[in-house]
Amino acid sequence: MSTQAPTIIPSPPHHQPLLIGLVANEPSGDLLGAALAQAIRAHCPTVRFIGVAGPHMRAAGCETLFDQERLSVMGLIEVLPHLPELFRRRRQLRDYFITHPPAVFIGIDAPDFNLPLEHQLRKHGIKTVHVVSPTVWAWRAGRVKTLRRAVDRLLCLFPFEETFLRQHAVPATYVGHPLADAIPLHIDQAAARIELGLDPNAPTIAVLPGSRVSEMQRLAAPFIATAYYCRQARPALQFVVPLVNARLRALFEAEWQRQAIDWPITLIDGRSHTVIAAADVVLTASGTATLETLLLKRPMVVAYRLHPLTYWLFTRLKLVKTPAVALANLLAVQQLAPEFLQNAAQPKQMAAALLAYFDDPERVAAIQAEYARIHSTLRCSAADRAAQTILELIAPNKV
Structure with a gap:
């Protein structure tokens, strides 16, 4: 982990906490979101997170608009019965964040749900960050066009992803994987x-x-x-x-x-x-x-x-x-x-x-x-690197 002392980011004027939208659809995203929320809070103690959170993110102080499990669906055919609710939930999130604009919206993984939401919010002037690269290097490579439209920054967990995405003009940054930092090198x-x-x-x-x-x-x-x-x-x-x-x-x-x-x-x-x-x-x-x-x-x-x-x-x-x-x-x-x-x-x-x-x-x-x-x-102090990248993105407008 980095030994550098965190830079403390002050809250916006009028004592309003910095508002960050944070959506994680699945348990794996919940773990990533919790680590990211804790790292951002180290730099900005009064930050407020709201969106969709699982138990780990809620323990890290994130507010949730509805149960994460409502969004945890995977597959092409498997998702069909859930589409009406998924579309309704995405509209609910879009309307909430347009009405209550955050300094930045962060979608964690779940690209088929989060990227369209990020695109809609970005069109309304809200900065967007997507955490976890879609596997465009493995299948559905055409999604790089969606990424370019939807995100101000894409945070990659693996080094080969940044290389591929930058070659396709996607603003990608490799930050490492928080699990690699959380799990010790030697196991008892x-x-x-x-x-x-x-x-x-x-x-x-x-x-x-x-x-x-x-x-x-x-x-x-x-x-x-x-x-x-x-x-x-x-x-x-x-x-x-x-x-x-x-x-x-x-x-x-x-x-x-x-x-x-x-x-x-x-x-x-x-x-x-x-x-x-x-x-x-x-x-x-x-x-x-x-x-x-x-x-x-x-x-x-x-x-x-x-x-x-x-x-x-x-x-x-x-x-x-x-x-x-x-x-x-x-x-x-x-x-x-x-x-x-x-x-x-x-x-x-x-x-x-x-x-x-x-x-x-x-x-x-x-x-x-x-x-x-x-x-x-x-092992790259991933959560702290991600937090620094996000705060640098929003600092010109919110600090």
Whole structure:
């Protein structure tokens, strides 16, 4: 982390707090938003954040206009039933911020929701920042035109994104990833197991079936079956599952009961960092969890299932241009984590891939060394760099 003392930004005249719009649609964005809010507040103690916030952002002092979960939808077909509400919520946010103009509006990830909102607000003279680059380098490259229209600044979490976007005249700045700063380079596995009440000596697999309802509905069954086959092969194994909210916990427990599993599993409310740290190996849905697992230096198996029609469209139209799906593999520029997508996400095959790690310590050590190298490159005091960039953007008008 930076040791430089923060520059304190005074509030605007008339004792009005600096107003910043901040919208995060998903749990991963909630973590990023909380770190960003705390970093901005270090420079501007009286700042007021309002928009859409999850529990971490609310704990950091962000006000929310409605529940974040209303916006947490992913996929092409999956989103269709939710479109009326998504459009209504976006209009609600647009009208609010036009009526109460913030010094800057910050949209975190969720580009299909946030970029049109940012474009509308920018047309009304509101400065806009988008955090987390859309994967235009992987698919739907035409979105760079939308980015140029919608944002005054795009904050990238990974270095290769800034290079690509600047080549396409997008005002992009690489700031690093807050998770890389928050997670230490060296992990105490024994302490994590003690904290979670796990057997300190038992081989351990962490199971992360996703943070969205749609992910849980598609992945809970194959992930639980995978755990079953692993346990059959190695009865000493223990399993631990982090669940971000009560609804996902209920869905997972229902599937566990449906499969009539007769041995215990440890369910944890949140605390995914600690759960992954406690594990020897991780079975995870594709997404930010693969980055989290990389930063915690754990070998992983990655799986994902989309709505069948969504997957058909992706493959038929050749929308994805990258050789890997998991963020961990994209950062490593090699397939260190086996990927099981759609119909390939079969429990016996995933179990075999997980168990193979226990039999190959040299492979595990090589993976951990590469993950440690990547972690070091991403530690940039990201939240503070992002805060400085945002405050420099708004300072001419608001300070």
